[in-house]
Amino acid sequence: MSNTVSKNFLKDSYFIKDLNLCSVRLINNSKFPWIILIPNRKNITDITELNLKDQVLLMKEIVFCSKLMKKIFKTKKLNVEKIGNIVPQLHIHIIARSKKDSTWPLSVWVTKGKPYLKDSLKTVTSKLKKSF
Secondary structure, eight states: OOOOOOHHHHHHEEEEEEOSSEEEEEESOTTSOEEEEEESOTTOOSGGGSOHHHHHHHHHHHHHHHHHHHHHHTOSEEEEEOOOSSSOSOOEEEEEEOTTSTTTTSOGGGSOOOOOOHHHHHHHHHHHHHHO
């Protein structure tokens, strides 16, 4: 059941790794360590549309990635969200937060993103790929 990743994600994120169910992508916003998980299933817009086995697998992958994000970015706080108002394709945001980040304690969406510079993008993607 192969899936095509939304053009929005291809434009605004970078591939990190394929897990058993999801593709992991880094969001191109250097203000926050931020990945998304995109289940490799066609025409799915909500978790309830996944079969039970995939729902369980999705939760396991969310927990796995959340633990890695905490470890890699040395944070105690994560925002884990499923919204899909702009891009309806099912995807889960996992965002490492800090009291020192630019919008704390507000949402990451209250400010305009800042794309990674080439060197910092290479550093972050390399760190994520090695950890996975």
